Amino acid sequence: MNGMKPQKSFAHVPTDGANTAGGSSVFGGQAPSHKKWLTGIKENIWAYVFLAPALLLFGIFFVYPFVYSSYLSFMDWNLYNDAKEFVGLANYQALFGDPVFWKAALNTGLYVIGTVPVSMILALGLAILVEKAGKLKEFYRFLLFIPVVASIAVVGIIWSLLYSPAGGFINQMLALIGIQGPNWLNDPKFALVSLMIIGIWSAVGYNMVLYIAGLKGIDPQLYEAAELDGASGWQQFWKITVPQLSPVSFFVFIISIFNSFQVFSTIHIMTQGGPNNATNVVIYQMYQEAFQFFNIGKASALTFVIFCAVLLLTVVFIRSTQRNVHYE
Amino acid sequence: MAVPTKKIKAGFFHSFMFGVILAILFPLLWMVLVSIRPADQVFGASLFFSTSFSLESYKQVFEQRPLGVWMMNTAVVSILQTAGQVMIAIFAAFAFSYFRFPGRDVLFYFVLVTMIVPLQALMVPTYLIVDTMGWLNSFAAVIVPTLASGYAIFLMRQFFLQVPKELTEAAKMDGCGPLRILRNIYLPVSIPAITALSAILFVTNWNEYYWPLLVLTDEMKQVLPVAITSFTNEGIVDWGPTMAVATLTVLPVMVLYFFLQKNFVESFSQSGLK
Incomplete structure (x- = not known):
């Protein structure tokens, strides 16, 4: 236990550990050359590629269920019947x-x-x-x-x-x-x-x-x-x-x-x-x-x-x- | 004079701690005791002092129930689940800690939200999705919906943020691309952390109850934590065999915990989630 304070992670989350890869051209102290800028874009594409599996799964099994159940909350449905009937706020x-x-x-x-x-x-x-x-x-x-x-x-x-x-x-x-x-x-x-x-x-x-x-x-x-x-x-x-x-x-x-x-x-x-x-x-x-x-x-x-x-x-x-x- | 008093104090303290720990671990000790006693001695406090020993209960469950199948199922599901979670978390956490890209903070907040909202709350729509995909009674139903773990991503990012920047800068100078930096710098440095995270995830997956309960109904597809509850739904509960299965359910996790205890406890406490 290195005396860590767990709650820190919540409070400081998005700001610490800001990284340098894409930012090097900005903070490098010299004018960003065209080539560096391109590398930045390229590297950012990698970031989205690495995030893709997680985001895709979160989309299907977190965001969509939330949207889907909000939709179903306005429906009358018994699971085994195909027919869903719109009932407004009746469920609530x-x-x-x-x-x-x-x-x-x-x-x-x-x-x-x-x-x-x-x-x-x-x-x-x-x-x-x-x-x-x-x-x-x-x-x-x-x-x-x-x-x-x-x-x-x-x-x-x-x-x-x-x-x-x-x-x-x-x-x-x-x-x-x-x-x-x-x-x-x-x-x-x-x-x-x-x-x-x-x-x-x-x-x-x-x-x-x-x-x-x-x-x-x-x-x-x-x-x-x-x-x-x-x-x-x-x-x-x-x-x-x-x-x-x-x-x-x-x-x-x-x-x-x-x-x-x-x-x-x-x-x-x-x-x-x-x-x-x-x-x-x-x-x-x-x-x-x-x-x-x-x-x-x-x-x-x-x-x-x-x-x-x-x-x-x-x-x-x-x-x-x-x-x-x-x-x- | 001072030395003996100190020793008496210490003796008193440790006996007290021993008593407290015994009381807290009592339910688990009871489980093991019931499982190794003859069937007619399951109830009663005398159990504690009884010396009779019998593996009858274990024999009985192995003979009468598909215990081997359940163990295999639980192992396969939790290993695949863990491997998938760790891999996805490594890539996502690397993206969050190495890159600086538009939308990073928003996406990371989103990951935090997925940690906070209890997955139990989404069991109905998730069940319906899994049903639509035709996955009910298959391991995919248990594994796939939990593959993206906000908890794993969060912890892995914490580890990756500790990777010294000089290392990555040097590698970048040498013209290393992100994949090589991940493989040659981030991963080797984080091996102890990844081991600990894998162990925690494995234990969580092995113990998972409510979700397999919903999607695996076929007896031969079941995992141990769900299978064991079927023992108490039978009117008259046969406690010996039930506790034998309970012991076998807990045992692998305890062995893992024993060998990785230090990493385990520390990583658990860094995360905030069970």
Whole structure:
């Protein structure tokens, strides 16, 4: 970890590393000769050639799907019938009039609010502990990162067994101390929380690694100076560690929000959005509308809504980065 | 006097860390334990202390299910996917880092947008496109839509920006074209980075769930993460064999992670995306 600050890459993206190939004739200090200018054009053609495969694929599998689903959101179509009927805004009306959509939107928000702060706090705690571990630092980091690498499908399966109401490990442990555990995944009060716990579990190691990188970037002299002034460990944490980590925290915060916003696999494997939509989220509802109810129009309307929500969130974040986060 | 206190403190600290790590890794340990116990001992805390050992579950899945086919499918799909993603990313990132051409910044912003928008959000139209092309139940359906990876392009560009400019300038003086500069300077310098990126992409592709779930429905075409969920959809779940498949799904990734851990963790943290 060379003390890199990941968020830098976002902030400085298009300006750093400006290159020289085409620009050499401009900055070379001499009048651009005809030949050099031609070479510039030639080299630029190479740039477009190199970009072509990526841009072509993005066009087919990113831009076009977006345009296509916007179009479908105005159509009534059940996937197996060739006839698409133009229905205006009916799909959007159906979506916004559907209590399941509002339930799913609320659940998505709850899931994000429930997982992001907890996983960040735990990750910071673990990062600080790991940094204090001396020779075993790397080893601990290696172990704590393992859940991130495990397939989310497998994770869902394992936790289904752990949560199982009768013989599952969690309820057996609770029984030992005299508590009768709930039916985690089938009780509307506990189902979403159960999924949040998994979300936190699989995100912590990842956030921890980002925090470890951030901690390494803090100038040790700050702590030495605080030590001389007689600041306690707790004061040092609040007055040095937390403010110094604020860019990293901001980065972790955004990444965590986008990742938890996308939760799908654990829901599909463990609860299918149930019981009674207690774990339905917007991405899952979109899946249900398209692939279970074959209501492509409504699913596409939801796709468009999610897309807009993500873009809006991104714009808000970019603006607040420019305003609030100090990089140096 | 000071030395022993310090040692006790350290001992306490490391036992605490050991406890925390054990708690966090517990679900994965449980998976392995369930997979190597006799069928009648799957439930219960006694499992933890039980000494009985049986590979019955593994034998059972290998005999009753096309496990070899699933493993092969997963390997083929993720290797092809990774190779394609890395190649496309190398060319795109080279264009972004070596050239200065009209539209570069706009196009790069566009790549960033593709990273931010969750692909899950586009699953419906993408499914319809793949269906139109007649790719359902073929590996092309899994591989092609993910070949252009904004994440891979972004990371590769970060690596390429670190290539010393003196090197490229010297090569240009000698009359090297862009292709030769890419091959003789950028690629050799970036080999560790490319290895790390490939490993991360491979793991992500190997673990991919929601997309193969939609486009590969034929049992013989399935990949492990999707195949394993079919075990729990059968009413009464046979946990031993299920966890055997789970263990086999995670194992290759863990081996890779073990050998490339350092690069792996660092590159992961540079990117911001899983």
